[in-house]
Amino acid sequence: MLDKCALLARLLLQKGWFLATAESCTGGLIAATCTDLAGSSSWFERGFVSYSNAAKSELLGVDAALIDRHGAVSEAVARAMASGALAHSRAQVAIAVTGVAGPTGGSAEKPVGTVWLAWATPLGVTSELQHFPGNRAAVRQATVQHALARLTELIQRKAQS
Secondary structure: OHHHHHHHHHHHHHHOOOEEEEEOOOOOHHHHHHHOOOOHHHOEEEEEEOOOHHHHHHHHOOOHHHHHHHOOOOHHHHHHHHHHHHHOOOOOEEEEEEEOOOOOOOOOOOOOOEEEEEEEEOOEEEEEEEEOOOOHHHHHHHHHHHHHHHHHHHHHHHHHO
16 A cells, blocks of 8 residues: 555645545545655645544534534545545645444444545546445545545646646
């Protein structure tokens, strides 16, 4: 996983950009993975662990009505978290994740392994739904890996455009 993070770090350093994270189901694992790399202070700006709905509103400015309407595990909330991470930091890019890591908390509509991810970049906000298999640890690790890899792809795509 550090290889994926190292590639992302190089891209961010080349652009002079900083990253902010807004994490719910991963509880800070994305930020921890980033800061495991020596020199991360040159490209990692801050991380928000917004596990509760109140924290999503208080730390990131996610409208409580949006959470009530769509649920915390939703595209709308993931996108609002990503935008909020940018608005409440000095970063140019952000990752946001919200999901059901398990083993409890799932439903027929949002089973365990359901994760909404969003990335805010200078091109706007991109989001996607993933269903990761496995236990709680596997879902969280897969979320971290996917979040970092996809942001790397988005930055590379911007560089080519």
